[in-house]
Amino acid sequence: MRFMKFRIAAAAAALACAIAAPIQTASAQTVDAIKKGGVLKIGSQVAQVPWGFSDSSNKLTGFDIELGEMLAKDLGVKLEVTPVTSSNRVAALLTGQVDVLAAVMGIFADRQKVVLFSRPYTTNDTIYIGKTSANIKGWNELNGVRVGVPRGTPQDIAITKAAPAGAIIQRFDDDAGTVQALIAGQVDMIGGAATQVPNIAQVVGPGKYEEKFIVARAYNAFAVRPQSREWATYLSEFVARKLASGELPALYKKWIGGELGKMPDTGEGEGALPVSMVQ
Template sequence: MKKLIRNSFALVGAALIASTAPAQADEIDDIIGTGTLRCGVMLDFPPAGFRNSSNEPDGFDVQYCKDMAKALGVEAEVVETPSPERVPALVSKRVDVMIASASNTLERAKTVAFTMPYVVYTNVVITQKDSDIKSFEDLKGRSVGNVVGTTPEQFFLEHFENWDDPNGNYTGFGSDAESYLAVSQGKVEAIIGSSAQAADLIASGNFPNLEIRSEAPFTVDLVSIAVNKNDHSLLRWANLFVWEQQKSGRYAELYKQYFRSDEVPALTIPNTYY
């Protein structure tokens, strides 16, 4: 009987503690409460993120942020976030969401949570126009660069290590702008980058001596919105938002506007991801 009474008191005590414990904050309520959605966006990655002629943030990812904020009934704040700072910006709570063309890798998913893919990229080899590099295989034994911590870097380094060519060398850069400047100035012979970004930068006239040489033999790069891994309600809402963007045709509209292509890629991998 004493044991039963003690257990009863223990249960009552636990209930009292649970009832007086502070409720866990809801991320969506917090964002609505502040009236602002802070989006981490790369602004050196056109056409996804860049500064327009008025020096205002613009691009596919920027507009996606504005659409998300509108759906939440708040204002959008675009926080310029270079590639290596994307995950740290989320973890340190400098931003609420990361809409920054981030590949949804297993390694990153240990730290942040990803939505379903919201856009897709393919990667290409970029060189100077007078380079004798014609294909991806020609990169063996050459000087190649890429942005540190990116998926294209990860894919390329796998090939680089397998080649094991003593004449080859690799240089990591802190941003896309640095990598394009390096190949333009001949500091490296080639870089690997998004086909959409490469086409946009070359068409802009900022790098008149560069051209796309070939596709890189990597899988398509599905990228996702990221939130802090414990922001469960925000993750669920963001997943539904991405789905609504596709279902409503808004994804196709934005893709055609910023990527200047009538062919809108499916956010799937045949026989793998539907």
């Protein structure tokens, strides 16, 4: 990759317009068009360690960012990263602001109705996190507990479906805001990724917060516009090559830790959906 262009202000303004008006899906994206344009426009979350964040030298890095660099190199083009959040990422894709999402996008049935997924490139466990001193092991023990979740995410969907009696659900715009609410004492517990536990420990100290129970195992994948079948196929083949070469397992070990688990070889159908909730 020759350089990375990081746009914030323009993306925020454009996304605000997209949210204010009905979404009109942009035309299909093709591999040839991206190569001819010389730029890969990728939407990633940039405030969620370890997926995307700025390091101590203010360099954008993380699992999805390095994956984007890998993809741009494979295409022979420059990389342009547009910051997105869990609530606006699909709008950014469908309105043509980005060519593809590598934005902690788990494959779920509702999302499959509006975007086209490549085969998954990593696993991502969804859990609930709370104080170590709190004796909470499942949905039935959330009576009177203030639970924070990022709006529209798997953890939001899970707690909405479970509807534990007496749980006080508070929704936030993104993961960073949800974690901050936990640290600030605005909520007692949050839904998030397993990777957030060590991140919280770095801020408040080890041993204060822990995983309380697992909700599901999801599979993260590239997402493209629903009519971009050729582009999705290219991305699936790219993932297959990087799994075979060992580059994706190495990326997982670097940013997530441990060994990358077995994943479905498609982003469609039942085999690509998350496992059942663990209650």
